[in-house]
Amino acid sequence: MATETTTTELTDGFHLVVDALKLNGIDTIYGLVGIPITDLARLWQAEGGRFIGFRHEQHAGNAAAIAGYLTQKPGICLTVSAPGFLNGLTALANATTNCFPMILISGSSEREIVDLQQGDYEEMDQLNAARPYAKAAYRVLHAEDIGIGVARAIRAAVSGRPGGVYLDLPAKLLAQAIDAERGRQSLVKVVDPAPRQIPAADAVARALDVLKGAKRPLILLGKGAAYAQADAAIRALVEKSGIPYLPMSMAKGLLPDDHAQSASAARSYVLAEADVVMLVGARLNWLLSHGKGKTWGAPVPKRFIQVDIAPTEIDSNVAIAAPVIGDIGSCVEALVAGIGAGFPKPDAQWLGAIAERKAKNAAKMAETLAKDPVPMNFHSALRAIRDVLAPRPDIYVVNEGANTLDFARSIIDMREPRKRLDSGTWGIMGIGMGFAIGASVTTGKQVVAIEGDSAFGFSGMEVETICRYNLPVCIVVFNNNGVYRGTDVNPTGGKDVAPTVFVKGARYDRMMEAFGGIGRNAATPAELTAALNEAIASGRPTLINAVIDEAAGTESGRIGNLNPQSAAKKK
Numbered sequence: 001m002a003t004e005t006t007t008t009e010l011t012d013g014f015h016l017v018v019d020a021l022k023l024n025g026i027d028t029i030y031g032l033v034g035i036p037i038t039d040l041a042r043l044w045q046a047e048g049g050r051f052i053g054f055r056h057e058q059h060a061g062n063a064a065a066i067a068g069y070l071t072q073k074p075g076i077c078l079t080v081s082a083p084g085f086l087n088g089l090t091a092l093a094n095a096t097t098n099c100f101p102m103i104l105i106s107g108s109s110e111r112e113i114v115d116l117q118q119g120d121y122e123e124m125d126q127l128n129a130a131r132p133y134a135k136a137a138y139r140v141l142h143a144e145d146i147g148i149g150v151a152r153a154i155r156a157a158v159s160g161r162p163g164g165v166y167l168d169l170p171a172k173l174l175a176q177a178i179d180a181e182r183g184r185q186s187l188v189k190v191v192d193p194a195p196r197q198i199p200a201a202d203a204v205a206r207a208l209d210v211l212k213g214a215k216r217p218l219i220l221l222g223k224g225a226a227y228a229q230a231d232a233a234i235r236a237l238v239e240k241s242g243i244p245y246l247p248m249s250m251a252k253g254l255l256p257d258d259h260a261q262s263a264s265a266a267r268s269y270v271l272a273e274a275d276v277v278m279l280v281g282a283r284l285n286w287l288l289s290h291g292k293g294k295t296w297g298a299p300v301p302k303r304f305i306q307v308d309i310a311p312t313e314i315d316s317n318v319a320i321a322a323p324v325i326g327d328i329g330s331c332v333e334a335l336v337a338g339i340g341a342g343f344p345k346p347d348a349q350w351l352g353a354i355a356e357r358k359a360k361n362a363a364k365m366a367e368t369l370a371k372d373p374v375p376m377n378f379h380s381a382l383r384a385i386r387d388v389l390a391p392r393p394d395i396y397v398v399n400e401g402a403n404t405l406d407f408a409r410s411i412i413d414m415r416e417p418r419k420r421l422d423s424g425t426w427g428i429m430g431i432g433m434g435f436a437i438g439a440s441v442t443t444g445k446q447v448v449a450i451e452g453d454s455a456f457g458f459s460g461m462e463v464e465t466i467c468r469y470n471l472p473v474c475i476v477v478f479n480n481n482g483v484y485r486g487t488d489v490n491p492t493g494g495k496d497v498a499p500t501v502f503v504k505g506a507r508y509d510r511m512m513e514a515f516g517g518i519g520r521n522a523a524t525p526a527e528l529t530a531a532l533n534e535a536i537a538s539g540r541p542t543l544i545n546a547v548i549d550e551a552a553g554t555e556s557g558r559i560g561n562l563n564p565q566s567a568a569k570k571k
């Protein structure tokens, strides 16, 4: 009798995770290695994947999140257990808040030990910790479930309203061996991960009716509209209707900021005076004063049309007269189809009043920008940057800070969609280097990060990462010696400086030089112009220390009203 030899080929959790991601078109992982995921990163690279290693997980997570925003594919962040996971969780929560698709994959301790709290190395109940901050959270316990786990994570991240997903991979799972053929068959290639969601015809008709009844209509474009990559349809909506529009910060460039219908330079006027506002992928959160109060010209109520993929967003702050639920591309196309030749044009008086406000505000801004104070202030430094960037609309602009954020948002015009990446929905500091690296790795394009000195501090160590991968990233640090400004004093006269003050005259440029990049100190607009031009021409990692008057800058930038003390004083 012949003996049967069973030489079964085996695979394991490590290989199945790599195979599952690759099968779904993932090509890059952002992360930071350590127990138990180092070998996963090694294998990923060995199998042809790109692994971008960071110095802190939060920035790897932010890079993954912005990659997700730019590509509509979930950005992947890989971390170790407990502390690494928690560092990544900040970015996951921020991605969820901003509707960016991202998957945080963390190694973890064994459930048996975690659940009995027996004190493992880096023990933590990560799945439960992640749940409240993620759109979805999953754990895989068996190697044959990895394919399904990855598929669920991808679909949850990108379908409907995008968001952050947590995927928990216990160390034992990664080493689990199973039959290779069984493993192969368990993998899932996700079909149509973000299905189109077509709006109902009656919802579209209702929205068009509300719009027809408007005397002073306004379109408000949010970063959901930018994310949707429905650029041509959105342009058609604006241009066919003739309605003035306002872009939210990250929607700048969806239509060029110098577009005749942009009402940016008349923002307060149009928000207060419009009678019908159509929100397209924008939420009525704090950034829009919750749709209420003086900003919106209350007590006169406005009528809102809201185009969004998430039905629960509707009526979140004020009553919405006409919700249009669906993906932005489909919704906007349906609306455009309903705007025929007979569609009423916005009132000429309304357009004239906006044009007048725009011209007045633009002249005022031009006057402020023409000044050349010594040392530089935010305006003169931003004028220099604006002029260098003007002929290069393809450059990605990352922007964070307080005053640096507020002023750059209005001074630096964007002319292409999804080129402005900033503090987003939470208005947070710390996204700078993560976003810069994510954008540059994903697109291969030049990035200019305009950073407040305080904001830069949160992710500054990632200049080493930028140098290590030789990325075309130029960081401009607006150095005014402190948070908001550098002039506060300790009222007791004690030896500690005031809470807002940093080392005076710091040379951030030398941080870049320490890792082989280019550092420049710029004390005048001319020096800043020269250094930025040089950085862009060379494509080399560069940090420009822009010396700003330490007395320039206001407390909390434009959101000083949110400081409890100033708010109390106002009462």
Ligand code: ADP
Binding pocket: 097, 098, 099, 160, 161, 162, 221, 222, 223, 224, 225, 227, 228, 248, 249, 250, 251, 280, 281, 282, 283, 284, 285, 287, 307, 308, 309, 310, 313, 326, 327, 328, 329, 424, 425
């Ligand atoms: P902004 O801060 O620019 O106002 P938000 O992030 O507050 O923008 O709002 C984005 C909105 O866009 C969210 O309510 C989200 O549900 C929605 N959104 C995101 N992607 C899409 C999409 N593809 N189609 C429709 N709506 C979307």
